[in-house]
Amino acid sequence: MNEVLISKEEMQTMLKSVFLKYSFTEQQADTLSRIHTESTLDGISSHGINRIPVFIDYVRRGLINIEAIPEKIAEMGSMERWDGNLGSGVLNAITATERTISLAKNHGMGLVALRNTNHWMRGGTYGWQAANQDCIAIMFTNTTPNMPAWGGKHNRIGNNPLVIAIPRKEGHIVLDMAMSQYSFGKMENLLLKNETLPFNGGWDSHDQLSKNPKDIIDSGRSIPVGYWKGSALSMILDMLATLLSAGNSTFKIGQKGSETAISQVFLCIDPSVFSDKELQEELINEIIAYTKDVDPMKKGGATFYPGERTLAVRTKNRKEGMKVSSKIWNEILALAR
Template sequence: MTKNLTLIPSEKMQEVLYKLFLKYKFTDAKAKLMAEVFADNSLSGVNSHGINRVSPFIKYVEEGLVKKDAEAVKVESFGSIERWDGNFGPGIINARICTNRAIELAKSHGMGLVALRNTNHWMRGGSYGWQTAEAGCISILFTNTKPNMPPWGAKESRLGNNPFIISIPRAGGHIVLDMAISQFSFGKINEYKLRGEQLPYPGGWDENDELSKDPEKILSKERGLPIGYWKGSALSIVLDMLATILSAGNSTSKIGLNEHETGISQIFLCIYPEIFHDQNLQEKLLNEIIDYTHNAEPIDSENKIYYPGERALQNKAKNLKDGIPVSKEIWQNVIELLG
């Protein structure tokens, strides 16, 4: 562990965050839920969307961009499809509400979709993938963001890195894909910056329009590199289109008109696989694919091949035992906010 990191027990992190959110006048239930989600994100090895996001979140609350007493409400219903308005409430609370509703719709209809507008950052999108998998549902979830990636071949950022999640329930360990459409999320880039490290692969463009591994240069321009180059650029565009038209909400272009990222649009799609009445077959097929993938010979004999979500489970087990590695600077900022 590097000298600028400290180990924080999960229970302590959750307790500190719970008290912090109470201090900022969130209800007991909301304070408890947000503390659990922020801490669990870090426990799973995703500080970039866990503890590292707490101070910026509090700043949004102080500036009135996150309305602590507001939450998502249903505004239109079309059978198994619904539109909700987040009323600029906390992103975690709104996402939990809409994920729960998509699960309910899926268990009633086989499939359910909730389109949410006017919400705030949901932090780690994978949280809601794990939530749906625990409820026995397959999910496809995504959000748009402020512009932070250039369309392929352009200089200016006009696309969002639009995080995309797919989860599949499995008795032997859920499968959860959680990825930004940029090569690295900006939270992850900032994590490398905090550690004083270069990215392992190019993650965006610098001021000279050159691809760079330097997190400071990428963050200064906010021009992330799309996954798959032109393919990621196209995927970002269509995810933004779907989130916008299904929710009747803001597109990345509208979000970019604001000084801060707020009023974003999100999609929560759930499928209930038990309607097929062949759970044993589904488990067998999933294990067949995982075994086939696991058995591929790694290029580096020291490495192991993982399925999506497997490392998150390993991180969780390790961090529960040893404590969560956290930037000393980030943790001190949180303690100072608590006063």
């Protein structure tokens, strides 16, 4: 894959011009360009720069309402339901996360269930957002059906990303994982690089497990992580997101023809209510140290806590610039004209 080296400042400026062209406000354009750039800076191009053409296509088709404002529709103590009114998934998720953090600061724990929103891009963004404000976070979303339930042939469940974040002085712990072995964004990124998957990621059109991202993208059938376990967890997350938000299930989303009007849950906990912050840090570091104190399977290998490599990639890309697909970058330039 041909690549170009782009600085953080250059990317953010270019993306802002794209969002302004498509009638987002100055503030919205600032936020969207920052979030997509930060995802790319952290090495998640699949849900950063690479998603821009798809995002703009959704705007053009009216699937994303750029004038939408999320609104609270129900509340009970530290729990609330919100409606995203089909606005930008990123902007809605930032609002929901901020509200959840506020509820957690006031009550010790807060929950916002959000319906009728759109793709939140990199889910980890909101885990980092919460951890940066010293909150533990558990967040998840449902999606269009893009995996067969274990034992079935046809797509009936979503890859339903799950985010869990824990604040930590030496570097936050942030788990960001889909229920599929690989997200479709990750597979599209590998396809751009003409690379194969290290492990089977789904089925091809002949019902054979494959490491070829193109075969899996063409078939539209990814494999659940942990096989039957990932299948069950996907179903549970879909149920929770749908029930708590009173929104659309993966079944209903699949009937729309495009991945829109999805349901999400944002849960935050303020650990400071326990007034033993130093002990909390010690316990987390104890687990990390114990996990790392092993002989590597391969020479030069190591174990990592969730989010550790993200911090390393972020530091490297800030210094050296981000490698971006020439094809994608040219598409971005065309959108800005």
